[in-house]
Amino acid sequence: MSRAYRISVKESLSRHVQVEDGVSSSLELLPILEKERMRELLAAELAQRGFEREGNTASRKEGGGITVEINLESGEVTVTAEGHRSVNLETERNAVVEEDRDNVQARELHLREVAKQALEREAAAEQETLRREVTERLEGHLRDVREELDGVVNRVTGTALKQRAAELGQVEEVHEEPNGNLTIKVRV
Known part of the structure; x- marks a missing residue:
């Protein structure tokens, strides 16, 4: 004789989600002085x-989990952003089974598996949402970093040109314009 059985299954998932995104480029420093001196000028400006x-x-390290790293030897710039989030999810599944008692356990296991799969999908969606947020934060910050590093390269180049001019002869006049133009008058 079969009876109706009510099955109720609760599952939960707790996970710490961490995502990271990054981009790399390189600084273009002109070889005005020997490599070691250019590297030291770059390090001092940074x-x-x-x-x-x-x-x-x-x-x-900057706000929002953003880190800017510069390899002074190669000039490679790496900007990374990371994000963390704790994910706590719960789900409940119910079913009514009108079968014999032996099939109730199999049906309960099936409900548990369905609940676990649903929680895994939700956790993956949370991770993807966090990944998009981190990427947006990184993209928003890149413009500012590029502008700052362009300024660093310009100042390092200007300093190197002044030092090189002093090696060539007596510097009579140095004129720097706000737009970055540099005029050095040297008596050789």
């Missing part, structure tokens, strides 16, 4: 802008 040097790398 230090004035809050970068911390560790070996051949200068880095700065």
Whole structure:
């Protein structure tokens, strides 16, 4: 004789989600002075802008989980953004089974599996949402970083040109314009 059985299954999922996104490019420094001196000029200019040097790398952590790293040897710039989120999900599944008692356990296992799969899909959706947020944050920050690093390259180039001019002869006049133009008058 078969009876109706009511099955109720609750499942939960707790997970810490972490995503990271990044982009790399390189600084184009003209070889005005020998490599070591150019690297030291770059490191000094970056230090004035809050970068911390560790070996051949200068880095700065910024708000929103964004980190800017510059390899002083190669000029490679890496900007990364990361995000973290705790995900706590719950679901409940119910079913009425009009079968014999032996099939109730199989049906309960099936309901649990369906609930777990639904939770995994929800967790993946949360992770993808976080990934999009991190990418948007990174893209919004890149323009500012590019402008700042362009300014760094211009200042390093200007300083290197002044030092090179002093090596060539007596510097009589230096004229720097706000747009970045630099005129150096040297007596050789």
